[in-house]
Amino acid sequence: MTARGRADLHMHTTFSDGWPDPKELVDHVRASGLDVIAVTDHDTIEGALRACDHAARQSKLHVIIGEEVSSRDGHIVALFIERRIRPGMSAAATVHAIHDQGGLAVAVHPFWRRQRRTRTGPVHGVGWLAAELDFDAVEVENATPGFYVFNQLARRLNMGLGSAELGGSDAHILDALGRAYTEFQGKTPKALRTAIEGATTIARRRRYRAMGLMRYAAWGLNHQRYAVG
Numbered sequence: 001m002t003a004r005g006r007a008d009l010h011m012h013t014t015f016s017d018g019w020p021d022p023k024e025l026v027d028h029v030r031a032s033g034l035d036v037i038a039v040t041d042h043d044t045i046e047g048a049l050r051a052c053d054h055a056a057r058q059s060k061l062h063v064i065i066g067e068e069v070s071s072r073d074g075h076i077v078a079l080f081i082e083r084r085i086r087p088g089m090s091a092a093a094t095v096h097a098i099h100d101q102g103g104l105a106v107a108v109h110p111f112w113r114r115q116r117r118t119r120t121g122p123v124h125g126v127g128w129l130a131a132e133l134d135f136d137a138v139e140v141e142n143a144t145p146g147f148y149v150f151n152q153l154a155r156r157l158n159m160g161l162g163s164a165e166l167g168g169s170d171a172h173i174l175d176a177l178g179r180a181y182t183e184f185q186g187k188t189p190k191a192l193r194t195a196i197e198g199a200t201t202i203a204r205r206r207r208y209r210a211m212g213l214m215r216y217a218a219w220g221l222n223h224q225r226y227a228v229g
Contacts, residue, residue, distance in 0.1 A: 004184065005183070005188075006036075006183055007181060007184060008036075008171070009036075009040070009066070009106070009167075009168045010040050010066075010077060010108055010142070010168025010180075011037065011038070011039055011170070011172075012068075012170075012171065013051065015044050016044060017042060018041070019172060022047050022054060023050070025177070026058065026061060029061060030059045033178070034177075034178050035062065036063075036188070036192050037051075038064040038065075039063060039064075039066055040077050040079075043067065043069060044084060045066070064079055066079045066080075067084060069087055071089055071090060071093075074124050074125045076094050076095065076106065076108065078103045078104070078105060079105075080103045081101045091133055095135065099134070105133075106135065106139055107129070108168065109142045109147065111149075111154055112147065112150045128157075130157060131160070136196060137165070137166045137201070138165060139168050140166065140167070141155075141180040141181075142154075142169075143167075143169040143171070144176075155203075163199060164197070165182075165202065165203040166201060167181045167183075169181070175209070179206050180203070181204055181205075183203075184200070184202075
């Protein structure tokens, strides 16, 4: 029987609003027990490309090129893409653009809402559009502290949809990597994609250590200082 692998499909580097640079991120993940990661910086794939290059030279870790796209209807993660998806389009157009590249579209933290606006506009998930559009998967476990209710709503929505369920840390600091993850049959990106398309994935989550929560709080304070304008 094929061994089950672990993937963290939502994380950020210094190429958007994360603290670790791509090299630091890959080096940290190598000892985490993850087999596959997707680097999903906001509206850019540069961090993912650099992480992929470093992983290919340094370890057996598989890196998927991804992007967290700021559609005007909410954030959408694109997986298995080759080119940047333009932000600012509708959610429907964004999903179409992802599929046009042969990528997979994920409704991440669909029910999360933040009151403040960043320079690029409001920050939130796609809400009930997760059920209306042709998403390939729904993120039902997001490891951001305080997301319990949002995760529960996403999980209940997906129970009705029957789409692939994903876990992603949404890591902006090293301590967060792998705190939520996707379990799947196999160990490779190809096996992961097959599991997503067949809706056989399992989303799981691990608790933070106290120091990790403190570091996340420090990141949050720093991020608020520079993101709001």
